[in-house]
Amino acid sequence: PTPAPTPTPAPTPTPPPVQTSCPNDGGDIEMLSAGDLAFMRGLTDTKARFFPxxxxxxxxxxxxxxxxxxNPVTLYDDGTHGDDSAGDGLFSRACLTMSDLSLEYDQFDGxxxxxxxxxxxxxxxxxxLRGTIEHQDFGEGLVGTDHALFVALEExxxxxxxxGKVPIGPQRCESCAVVLEEFGxxxxxxxxxxxxxxxxxxxxRVSDNxxxxxxxxxxxxxxxxWGGTWDDPExxxxxxxxxxxxxxxxxxxxxxxxxGIVWAPSPSLSGLNHEMGHWMGMGPSKADFPGSGVSWNSEDRMHIDSNSTVESPMSGPFWDPKRGWPHSVKLKQGDALKEVQIRSNGNGTFKMVPRSSDQEIFDDILLYMMGFLPADKAQ
Structure with missing residues (x-):
């Protein structure tokens, strides 16, 4: 019998060469580390990151x-256009410029x-601004300018x-220790x-002193x-x-x-004013001052109750006088229900108004308490 012909093996496709520089300007393409790849592959929701x-x-x-x-631009998972690994489920596009994303200098006066x-x-x-901002390298991964300090963490x-497992308490905060050891x-x-x-x-809270x-x-x-024995104002x-x-x-x-130490994860620093307000003593105090049920933080012990006319980023919702927390009183504004703030009419009566950004400004009494305003200037 005539022997069957030996099948010709299918050629193994040659993977595309890894692109390490941008064709337009020759700039280096940042390749993801093993840790970066593991992080991106482990994300459950649809998430994006820029490198750098x-x-x-x-x-x-x-x-x-x-x-x-x-996606805002065409992405690739075929090992081209700066993609780290073909077919791994991560879609990439390197060499992106401001014009690719239709961006203009619209912040900080251009x-x-x-x-x-x-x-x-x-x-x-x-x-x-390149080369115009002076900085100092203090070693141990710490670099600083006149306005900020930057700490490089170990992987x-x-x-x-x-x-999201960030220890910000002074007992375990590595970046805090680096800064405190350098500056005291x-x-x-x-x-x-x-x-x-x-x-x-x-x-x-670090020291409420x-x-x-x-x-x-x-x-x-x-x-x-915080010792647990202070129950009354006296x-x-x-x-x-x-x-x-x-x-x-x-x-x-x-x-x-x-x-204290403030964790401010948002690039826009949203919530920063609110967190700063906590240091003035809005915490879980058990002392009802000036009386039971009427202390400024009697509801959740962390914020100013909105049955007060004091306005600030620290005000919580106006809790229903009959049902209490967590039931808040709301007013209808257009088609939306808005949280409310109590305001004085100036004649011994009060009214509820929909809460807005106007109430997110610290009143003078709170600025005085935080040391930003002298007593004779507080109205």
């Missing part, structure tokens, strides 16, 4: 999205621009940021603005109000309250001036 996420306006960036639907899509934020600086710590006890507050936006804003506030004491070391005696204890700070030192 901060560029000068004459530079380029790469957009990576974990699903190919309704010195910056920003763009976001599916949770990915791109920040762009006008190249006219395990950055992975925690990406997972010179800060009233530390504001942490992560490169990876995760979670919502928050305030961590300003006499007169309802949270006087050391929350971490459980002294003063218990608030400030003498003898100690601040600081072993293990309060990661580096073993003590920083008495530091009042």
């Amino acid at each position: 996420s901060k560029i000068f306006g004459d530079g380029t960036t790469k957009l990576v999205i974990n699903k190919a639907i309704n 010195l910056a621009a920003s763009y976001d899509t599916r949770g990915g934020f791109l920040h762009i600086v006008n190249p006219s 395990p710590d950055y992975d925690l940021v990406r997972k 006890d010179v800060f009233d507050h530390l504001f942490i603005v992560p490169d990876e936006s995760t979670g919502g804003p928050g305030y961590y 300003i006499q007169g506030i309802l949270t006087y004491g050391d929350m971490i070391c459980r002294t003063g109000m 218990d608030y005696v400030y003498e003898g309250v100690e601040f600081g204890c072993s293990g309060k700070f990661l580096d073993g030192n003590d920083y008495q001036r530091l009042k």
Whole structure:
């Protein structure tokens, strides 16, 4: 019998060469690290990220999205156009310019621009600023300008940021320790603005050592109000309250001036004014001052009740006088139901008004309490 012919093996397709530079200007394309790839592949919702996420306006960036639907530019998962790995479910496009995204310098008097899509934020600086901002390298991953400090985290710590498991308490905050060790006890507050936006804003109390506030004491070391024994206004005696204890700070030192640490994950710093307001003593105090049920934070112990005419970003909803929390009173404005604020008519009567951005400004009494306004200027 005639032997069957040996089948010719199908040729193995040659993968496209990895593109490492942009054809238009020869700029380097940022290839994702193993950690970056694992992070992007692990995202469950449709999410995007830019690599790098901060560029000068004459530079380029790469957009990576974990699903190919309704994207601002054409993306690829075939190993071309800067795609790291063909067929891995991540769709990419490198060498993107401002014009590709139809961006203009519309921030800070034409010195910056920003763009976001599916949770990915791109920040762009006008190249006219290149080399004009002085900075100092302090070592240990710490770099600073006159306006901000930048801390480079080790990859395990950055992975925690990406997972939303960010320790901002002074006992475990690595970036806080780096800054405090370099500069010492010179800060009233530390504001942490992560490169990876995760979670919502928050305030961590470090030392409530300003006499007169309802949270006087050391929350971490459980002294003063935080010791659990101050139940009535007459218990608030400030003498003898100690601040600081072993293990309060990661580096073993003590920083008495530091009042709190603010986690500000939004690139727009939204919520920052609200979180700053917490430090003046709006916390879970059990002392009903000036009386039971009428203390300024009697409902949730963290915000100013809206049955007060005091207005600020710290005001919560106006709770139903009969049902209480969590049932709020609302007014219909057009087709929408709005939370309300109480305002004085100036004649001993009051009215409810729909809450708006006008009520997001701190009243003078609160600016005085935070030390921003002298007593003779507070109206």
